[in-house]
Amino acid sequence: MTDLQYFQPERVADMVGEENVGEMLSGYLTSLEESLSQLRSYWTEGDVQHVRMTSHRMKSSARFIGADELAEEFQKIETDSLNEAENICEQTTRLSMVEQWCHQLTLEINHYLDSAH
Template sequence: MADFQYFQPSRVAEMVGEENVGEMLRGYLTSLDGAFSELSAYWQEGDVQHVRMTSHRMKSSARFIGADELAEVLQKIETDSLNEADNICAQTTQLSVVEQWCHELTREINHYLDSES
């Protein structure tokens, strides 16, 4: 498998088998889109508890596909959201970083899927 910058198809293959990687990644893309929409909505509402829960769920999924750098960004959001004295939702820098990572990850997964067809 070729090297990828944003995820590791080999990690997915280790978990689900080579023949199931495409199906798993297509499902991941669907869930990523929905999860980012939720995260963004909670962020805009200032709902720190749901930001923490959603970033935790997204982090776990990102680690599964080998998107470790995205997982680290989400881990920081999860950790920062525990500090109730400083509302993470008051600034949008971290959300913008997640949005950019999700965009690049989606692009790279789609490229991988297109090349596997």
């Protein structure tokens, strides 16, 4: 298996057992897709409070699977959304960057799951 760039399946295995990694990662992909859709909607609406709550939840999930760099991006979004003077939702390139990162993560997890069988 090639080196994984976006997540660490061994972290998932440490928490749920090797036999449950595939199921957890599949569940994560479903959750990621739903959460990313919610984040995009809240971002587009300029709903900073829900952007903050959604990015917090996504940060925790990313850490769970060892996607630490993505988790850091969600942490930054969460922190920056607390800045009342600046509406983070005006930074559309930031949302695009996170969406691209999530897309790459999804591809890598799917490749991992396909090769694990």
